[in-house]
Amino acid sequence: MKDEGGILSAFGFSMPPDEAAAVDELSRQLLSWSHLWSGHPEAGEVGSKHRLVRKRLATWLGRCIGQRARGLLTSSAEDLSLAISTPLLTAFLGRRATRELSRQVLRDL
Amino acid sequence: MLGMAAYLYYLMTDSYRYLIWYFWIEGTLFLLLMTAAESFLALQCRAGFDADEPMRLAWTFIALSSFSRFAGAVLMAAKGWHFTWITGQTSSALALISLERLARIGDVVGGPLALALLAAGLSRVLKIQRMFNVLSRLTRMDRLLIGLIVAFTLGQVVNIAQYIAHRPQLSTVFLWLSDPLLALLLIEAVLIRRSVIRVGFGLISQCWGMYVIAIVTTSAGDASLWAANAGLLSAPMTALSWYIWFFASAAFASAPAYQLAAMSLPSAEESAARTRV
Numbered sequence A: 001m002k003d004e005g006g007i008l009s010a011f012g013f014s015m016p017p018d019e020a021a022a023v024d025e026l027s028r029q030l031l032s033w034s035h036l037w038s039g040h041p042e043a044g045e046v047g048s049k050h051r052l053v054r055k056r057l058a059t060w061l062g063r064c065i066g067q068r069a070r071g072l073l074t075s076s077a078e079d080l081s082l083a084i085s086t087p088l089l090t091a092f093l094g095r096r097a098t099r100e101l102s103r104q105v106l107r108d109l
Numbered sequence B: 001m002l003g004m005a006a007y008l009y010y011l012m013t014d015s016y017r018y019l020i021w022y023f024w025i026e027g028t029l030f031l032l033l034m035t036a037a038e039s040f041l042a043l044q045c046r047a048g049f050d051a052d053e054p055m056r057l058a059w060t061f062i063a064l065s066s067f068s069r070f071a072g073a074v075l076m077a078a079k080g081w082h083f084t085w086i087t088g089q090t091s092s093a094l095a096l097i098s099l100e101r102l103a104r105i106g107d108v109v110g111g112p113l114a115l116a117l118l119a120a121g122l123s124r125v126l127k128i129q130r131m132f133n134v135l136s137r138l139t140r141m142d143r144l145l146i147g148l149i150v151a152f153t154l155g156q157v158v159n160i161a162q163y164i165a166h167r168p169q170l171s172t173v174f175l176w177l178s179d180p181l182l183a184l185l186l187i188e189a190v191l192i193r194r195s196v197i198r199v200g201f202g203l204i205s206q207c208w209g210m211y212v213i214a215i216v217t218t219s220a221g222d223a224s225l226w227a228a229n230a231g232l233l234s235a236p237m238t239a240l241s242w243y244i245w246f247f248a249s250a251a252f253a254s255a256p257a258y259q260l261a262a263m264s265l266p267s268a269e270e271s272a273a274r275t276r277v
Helices: A017-038 A047-064 A082-093 A095-105 B002-013 B017-047 B054-085 B092-131 B140-164 B170-176 B178-199 B203-229 B235-241 B244-276
Strands: none
Touching: A017 A047, A017 A082, A047 A082, A047 A095, A047 B203, A047 B244, A082 A095, A082 B054, A082 B092, A082 B244, A095 B244, B002 B017, B002 B235, B017 B054, B017 B244, B054 B092, B054 B244, B092 B170, B092 B178, B092 B203, B140 B170, B140 B178, B170 B178, B178 B203, B203 B235, B203 B244
């Protein structure tokens, strides 16, 4: 019942190796989504995913709010992220539509 | 096409026959359909926001304004159409009196009440836009336009105060509120237009842009009524100005359609992606 130094062992939990591996994979995925959400890549992380998220998000902002909506959120295109655009999108599209939009932005990532 | 044909017939023969039929039947049906569509769409937009979201209240006011316009259109159409159905019946005189009164209520409900509710909804939208820095600074031209609107409204208020001394009917007093309310809506339209220019043409900004068009065309229709009554417009120009109301009601119905399109786009894309898989 070893956790091979994963997140579970850090919290003092133990479970069968196959389950522990699945949970570890999930936690890695959640961490990756959280980095994509915030727009801050971890050192050594593939930048193409972040570029794709920014591109998709800029397209959605343009279609739903307006082509210049990105300029209201950040002066640099590199800083655009789901974290900074969610309040604006939620205000004008509503919580449910913004949730769907975030799913579309993070699709297959 | 029918409208154009009716107008051309009027220009060639100087007879209002087909023009009156056109506005009476197709015009009324168009107005009823547009206000019903506007009410349904505005209600759908309202449902897209949760109870604790700030835009929910804005759409509540806008939906109520649409319902007022629809109710006003129904009451006025009932009077116009019933006139021909009941002639010759024994109860017709009584029915006409009550219909006359209902049409008067329709004028108030579809006019100043709807405008006041829309003004409340749009002021809420402006507040939210200001919160997100969507509103940009007004240009000198905007300030000049707002100044002119305020000066015109103050003149109207002075006139109203003078007329009130003659003890007019309550419905007449309410109807006088239309112009100051339209002026308020025009000021809101100037501010919203700035925000639309600032964010560019997405679905949401087109929604607010449609309200700007609707308010401007309503004001133009109102001004043309005033100009026609004052004898400033020729008869063909007066007849042409009646068509403005089609554009105004179409713009009012298009605005919530754009908002709904923006709100449904992400889930529509999701369904399309699922179908492709």
